[in-house]
Amino acid sequence: MISTALAAGADAAHHAVPFWERPETWVAIAFFAVVGFAWKPVGRAVVAGLDLRRDKIKARLDEAARLREDAEAMIETYLRKQDEAFAEAEEIIAHAKAEAQRLAEQAARDLEESLKRREKAALERIAQAEIEAVREVRNMAVDVAMAATRKILAESLSAQQANTLVDQAIRQLPGTLH
Numbered sequence: 001m002i003s004t005a006l007a008a009g010a011d012a013a014h015h016a017v018p019f020w021e022r023p024e025t026w027v028a029i030a031f032f033a034v035v036g037f038a039w040k041p042v043g044r045a046v047v048a049g050l051d052l053r054r055d056k057i058k059a060r061l062d063e064a065a066r067l068r069e070d071a072e073a074m075i076e077t078y079l080r081k082q083d084e085a086f087a088e089a090e091e092i093i094a095h096a097k098a099e100a101q102r103l104a105e106q107a108a109r110d111l112e113e114s115l116k117r118r119e120k121a122a123l124e125r126i127a128q129a130e131i132e133a134v135r136e137v138r139n140m141a142v143d144v145a146m147a148a149t150r151k152i153l154a155e156s157l158s159a160q161q162a163n164t165l166v167d168q169a170i171r172q173l174p175g176t177l178h
Helices: 002-016 023-156 159-177
Strands: none
């Protein structure tokens, strides 16, 4: 009870003092005065800081938009170049196929001509070999005939008949050589 009476007495004493004499009033006034005086410079600093941050963000957004446009332009350029490269590759492939076809046809013609030339050369060599074989057979026949004639003559002719035939052959030589 005593504490209640004291609290009631303090409360009554508190109400009896005018508000300007109370310390809470002066603390509140000092607080609002400091806030009022500081409001304008602090507000400007806060606003300036926010404006600076806004400008930085705006600059970053503008830069991002510019970079995006550049990237889109580059993508478009690269896609166009890719399409051109595909078209060029298809042209190169078509040209290579046509060139390969032309070379294959040329190679077939060259092979056919080469085979004809080789066949002709082989036929000429065969004909030459036939002529040479006939000549060798003829020469061999002449050699055999002469050997046989010598043998027959040597067995059937006398020495005087042989000398007469040699003299006669020597006389006919100048007419045979011209």
